[in-house]
Amino acid sequence: MRLQLTLLVAAGFACGDDAAPLVDAPAPPIDAAPIDAAPIDAPTIDAGPDAPSLCDSEERDDDYTPGLTKTGPAGYDVVLTESDPVPGRTGNYAWTIQVRDAADQPVEGAVITARPFMPDHGHGTSPTPTVTPAGGGNYAISPINLFMSGYWTIRLTMRDGSGADLDVVTFAFCVAAS
Numbered sequence: 001m002r003l004q005l006t007l008l009v010a011a012g013f014a015c016g017d018d019a020a021p022l023v024d025a026p027a028p029p030i031d032a033a034p035i036d037a038a039p040i041d042a043p044t045i046d047a048g049p050d051a052p053s054l055c056d057s058e059e060r061d062d063d064y065t066p067g068l069t070k071t072g073p074a075g076y077d078v079v080l081t082e083s084d085p086v087p088g089r090t091g092n093y094a095w096t097i098q099v100r101d102a103a104d105q106p107v108e109g110a111v112i113t114a115r116p117f118m119p120d121h122g123h124g125t126s127p128t129p130t131v132t133p134a135g136g137g138n139y140a141i142s143p144i145n146l147f148m149s150g151y152w153t154i155r156l157t158m159r160d161g162s163g164a165d166l167d168v169v170t171f172a173f174c175v176a177a178s
């Protein structure tokens, strides 16, 4: 900053009378910033008609839509084909997912663990969700007990039948008090 000011002064001095118009440079419109800033945090898809204010300002969460897909570092896709209910309020959730490998083939026989976690609070939930194969690379997960309002991550770790790591993905949702 000091350098810039020095250069500005030096330039003004060197230009003599030509520097005078700088004083009259038009000021930015005073009301420009607030108007531009407001719409950036517009409510996301998971906000219903009575949108929970707690989650309106949450920017880390996913926007739920059936078919929301996460890709792990090993190239596996996990498709959240359905969440019952739609994420938004505290309570028990039942998910159906489909796992697809890096070649886009459904993955049968994966051993999956689901771990809900509140990173802001450092705790998980209980009971631990049960993951049940449903055929065709689909798996049912329940209950996902998001008992506390706030930001949750749901990490899905996938291994093969021998226990070898396949991939891991994390979904994230904000829920408001029911």
Ligand SMILES: [Cu+2]
Binding pocket: 118, 121, 123, 148, 150
């Ligand atoms: Cu918590």
